[in-house]
Amino acid sequence: MIPRTLGQQTEREARRQRAWEPHVEPINTWAEGLRTDGREVPHFDPADGGVNARVLFLLESPGPRVSDTGFISMDNPDGTAANMHTLITESGLSREDLALWNVVPWQLSAAGVVTPDRASHQEALPATRRLLTLLPHLKAVVLVGQHAQRAWQGIGSDLTTFAMPHPSPQNFNTRPYARDDALAALRTVQRYLSMQP
Template sequence: MQTRSLGIQEVQQARLAQAFDPHVAPLNRWAEEQRSASGHWLPFFDPLDGGVLARVLLLLESPGPVVSRTRFVSMDNPDGTAENLRCLLHLSGLRRREVAMWNVVPWQMSENGVVTPRPGQYTEAASLTRHLLSMLADLQVVVLVGRHAERAWPLVGSALPTLPCPHPSPQNFVSRRDSAVLALGTLVKARRMVSGKEKGATPIPEE
């Protein structure tokens, strides 16, 4: 299993050539439209993921700095968080074509470093998340990756089942030794839910 592959220019170009394949074209056309409508730069959905056919949405915090170079929200991005997520997905048995990735604050906030979203940005972005959900007709569960996704989710107002998941950043995995195990368990549960072997999920309480 290769990780960080979008750090290779040839891979980036090949991925961009697939950005409007049928299963991701509606999503990436929408992302382009939002760049003009909102004034925010939104990245593309990865065509190696499930696109509009996804049954699991991995909802993270906000695009990291490398996204400005690769142009994709992707577990193939050349950073530690993406690499950890790619490994966890592989270990969980959840097929990549069953998954879509996005962020509760979906626009690029900094090309130079990680910037933590503010609560007002959660509110501003909630309508975008609602619209995204309306395009994912087969979606069965949303995995809220990290505390920011958990805090922002109630503003979306969706009744979809959710699963909380520790953020897969290298810093979090080092400082909280059980985070990787818990994250893997969450993805295994998501796999079991979409395969019909497990029903329901624990809702995230509003704070």
């Protein structure tokens, strides 16, 4: 896959047709169940590992482009997704081994980025705990950014975790070392996975 491909209508339609393939059907059915009170919740990307994922990437909350694509995906047409795509490719991780999600799974604003607060994290904890039970092959969780790292403290899971800086263009532009730190973290994840049965 090439970064930002979900910016193309034909690719969005093709991906939506795949949203109910067996490896993502259980978690996309679950995700649709979170769409209460008008909340917008994206689907898992069928280009990723789905229920076969060995690594779960947890970000903050869906960005505004999710309204256009309907997926939490490293192929979304935005800078954060493009940076994530590049980092994962460079690290040697396979898309078949991972799933992307957010500690607050519903979009907080379709008009722009809204940073989740502690109340949002608390409200979303049961959803994250439930998701972990739907991914039976998980070996590790990558906490992407400080908000995911803070929210994870309330999960109560003994899964191995790794932390990486958030790959937003703003973060990478204002903290030049953040990209190197993120790539180093993902290469550590890749080495860890290679040692797992």
